[in-house]
Amino acid sequence: GAVVSQHPSWVICKSGTSVKIECRSLDFQATTMFWYRQFPKQSLMLMATSNEGSKATYEQGVEKDKFLINHASLTLSTLTVTSAHPEDSSFYICSARVGSGSDTQYFGPGTRLTVL
Amino acid sequence: EDQVTQSPEALRLQEGESSSLNCSYTVSGLRGLFWYRQDPGKGPEFLFTLYSAGEEKEKERLKATLTKKESFLHITAPKPEDSATYLCAVQAEASKIIFGSGTRLSIRP
Numbered sequence: 677g678a679v680v681s682q683h684p685s686w687v688i689c690k691s692g693t694s695v696k697i698e699c700r701s702l703d704f705q706a707t708t709m710f711w712y713r714q715f716p717k718q719s720l721m722l723m724a725t726s727n728e729g730s731k732a733t734y735e736q737g738v739e740k741d742k743f744l745i746n747h748a749s750l751t752l753s754t755l756t757v758t759s760a761h762p763e764d765s766s767f768y769i770c771s772a773r774v775g776s777g778s779d780t781q782y783f784g785p786g787t788r789l790t791v792l
Numbered sequence: 793e794d795q796v797t798q799s800p801e802a803l804r805l806q807e808g809e810s811s812s813l814n815c816s817y818t819v820s821g822l823r824g825l826f827w828y829r830q831d832p833g834k835g836p837e838f839l840f841t842l843y844s845a846g847e848e849k850e851k852e853r854l855k856a857t858l859t860k861k862e863s864f865l866h867i868t869a870p871k872p873e874d875s876a877t878y879l880c881a882v883q884a885e886a887s888k889i890i891f892g893s894g895t896r897l898s899i900r901p
Contacts, residue, residue: 678838682835718893719879719891719892719893719894720836720891722888722889725888735888767833769836779823779824779883781826781889783835783836783837783838785835
């Protein structure tokens with residue numbers, strides 16, 4: 677149980693284009709999902725917290741107009757990187773929390789984004 | 793300010809050589825401490841959640857313990873497939889979880 681998927685697993689795009697990453701909870705409903713970014717040999721940095729049916733809460737320094745998050749259902753959250761630039765190249769990982777009584781987060785497999 | 797510090801940064805062991813990874817934390821009102829395993833190019837895999845000092849949890853060759861200031865992840869008789877980065881994270885009351893920088897564990901056959 678508690679399986680989270682991400683799609684795509686990797687993507688290469690040209691500078692200036694937008695890229696959408698999907699995060700799905702496969703066997704549970706997730707009222708809260710999280711988006712992280714990870715640079716090589718570094719730990720995870722929280723970008724934003726996504727609550728179903730409401731606006732995402734972004735961490736300090738994360739541009740909400742550049743990283744658009746939509747959590748339209750209890751099993752799906754999307755992250756859209758708009759007007760991507762090479763410095764946006766990174767490993768993006770989502771996680772989901774099971775219900776509201778548990779604090780444990782289960783992570784997706786991650787999406788490797790490369791912007792040329 | 794809430795902080796999580798993991799040590800050592802990297803650890804190389806011989807197969808069968810038991811050891812421990814440390815996670816020290818300072819947080820106001822611990823709500824939970826989490827251990828994850830992360831393989832290269834993959835998302836973190838959940839291992840344990842600990843909630844209060846004195847609590848212990850085990851899974852195969854891994855055992856996690858918790859005190860008021862730190863947590864240990866003990867690995868007994870490790871195998872090469874245990875090689876990975878082990879991440880510790882803490883959550884204070886009504887706040888986001890904070891990750892440590894991880895310990896890169898390498899087990900030589």
